[in-house]
Amino acid sequence: MKAAIIVFPGSNCELDTYHVLKNVIKDDVSLIWHTHAKSLDEFDYIILPGGFSYGDHLRAGVIAAYSPIMKEVKRQAKEGKLILGICNGFQILVEAKLLEGALLRNSSLRFICKWVNLKVENNNTPFTKRIKIPSIRLPIAHNEGRYYVDEDTLSYMNKRGRIIFRYCDDKGEVSEKSNPNGSIQNIAGVSNYEGNILGLMPHPERASEKILSPYKTDHGKLIFESMRWWLRNGNS
Amino acid sequence: MGNYKVEVLIENKPKLRDPEGETIHKELLLKGGYNMVKEVRTGKMIRIVLEAENGLEAENLVRKLCDELRIYNPLVSSLRIKLVEAS
Numbered sequence: 160m161k162a163a164i165i166v167f168p169g170s171n172c173e174l175d176t177y178h179v180l181k182n183v184i185k186d187d188v189s190l191i192w193h194t195h196a197k198s199l200d201e202f203d204y205i206i207l208p209g210g211f212s213y214g215d216h217l218r219a220g221v222i223a224a225y226s227p228i229m230k231e232v233k234r235q236a237k238e239g240k241l242i243l244g245i246c247n248g249f250q251i252l253v254e255a256k257l258l259e260g261a262l263l264r265n266s267s268l269r270f271i272c273k274w275v276n277l278k279v280e281n282n283n284t285p286f287t288k289r290i291k292i293p294s295i296r297l298p299i300a301h302n303e304g305r306y307y308v309d310e311d312t313l314s315y316m317n318k319r320g321r322i323i324f325r326y327c328d329d330k331g332e333v334s335e336k337s338n339p340n341g342s343i344q345n346i347a348g349v350s351n352y353e354g355n356i357l358g359l360m361p362h363p364e365r366a367s368e369k370i371l372s373p374y375k376t377d378h379g380k381l382i383f384e385s386m387r388w389w390l391r392n393g394n395s
Numbered sequence: 396m397g398n399y400k401v402e403v404l405i406e407n408k409p410k411l412r413d414p415e416g417e418t419i420h421k422e423l424l425l426k427g428g429y430n431m432v433k434e435v436r437t438g439k440m441i442r443i444v445l446e447a448e449n450g451l452e453a454e455n456l457v458r459k460l461c462d463e464l465r466i467y468n469p470l471v472s473s474l475r476i477k478l479v480e481a482s
Contacts, residue, residue: 221465254465261471263407266414307411307471341412 160387162188163202165232165248167223172209172245176364180206183367184383193226203390204241205232207248209300209362219262219303220250229255241285241386242356246301249348249358258351258358259316260308265301266341272300274373275339277347277361278327281320284350285389286357286382294331295378297361299339299347304360306342306349316349324348324359396446399453400480405467406438413437441466442479450478 162180166173173190180188189202199205212223223229229251236242236257244252252258265271278294279287308316316322324347328337338345340360348359363379366372407413413436420435447453457476461467467474 217466218468221468225464254468261468263411263471264414266412268414268418309470341414 160186160203160390161201162186162204162206163191163199164188164206164208165193165228166190166208167193167210167212167226167251169212169214170208170210170247172247172362172364175362176206176208176245179364179367179380180383183380184387186387191228193223193228196227196231199228199231199235199240202240204243204386205235207232207242207244207251208364209246209248212247212251215303218254220247220252220254223247223251224254233257236351236356239353239355241390243286243382243386244356244358245362245364246299246304246360249360250303252356252358257356258349259312259321260306260349262303262360263305263307263341264303265305265339270300270302271304271339272298273339274298275347275361276327276329276331276337277324278331278333280322280325283320284323284354284357284385286350286385287323289385289388290378290381292378294327295381296372296374296376297363297366297379299361301340301360304340304342306346306360308343308346313343317344319352321350321352321354322346322348323350323357324361396448398444398482399447399450399478400482401443401445401453401457402477402479403441403443403457403461403466404438404475404477405441405472406436406475407471408473411471450481453481454478 180186325345327333350357363382366379415437416435424432
């Protein structure tokens, strides 16, 4: 599979993502600078990596959302290409209006960097199809991760299975205590109605090799493997 | 044409919590003895100097650019625009 990782000024997780896709998943990966105004047709999927695009100025992700490449990303999104936004990539997708909602400053007003448990709310998506366990462990590292969306949209997203991950505890219980940043309904990751775009605050690329996990887990890999499986097999 | 200074004030909508305002209120003002303070909300101010025919046009242009280029996120924030200086 051919992957494009979009790099913005201030992205800083693109090389971790590149490493995992190239050496763990063994896909053909390209780093694409954000001023690239050409077609992304040749790629099977697109990743917007984490970091601090444009220093988070004005609002995390908003300036990158107007980068030249985002026109093409939007075109690809409409055509159904798989697009994954990780952390700052999620913030960019929200600011580009490819995903619903907003990511506000953590309710603790602190940058949070820790491992969390995520309940997999829908494992019949291109990004979760290969996840056969009820919850996964991934690290988060963000200052603006408090997901918010208005009630009507939220209830529609719930009904349509568009809430993909929720912060939970070790036992898989979703509770206020397991909510690290004050996100509405503990939401950690959402997709669009068509299902081809996922944004999540946790970092799967930092959790795709057992040696990098204090729990000896590699659950992040399951997300990338799901995408690859979906591209090969579709929804079958 | 003249230069106009316009201030843009961005605040979280009232239904959204503002943890920074809450901290200033509880941890600084109330603890500092200002018990008469009932609420604190924080926001962001952006001052824009631009060329326009008149003050009204300056305000309208600023409103347009705020809406078009998402200077604020209408889902969570409200916007106030105020002309502060004409030269």
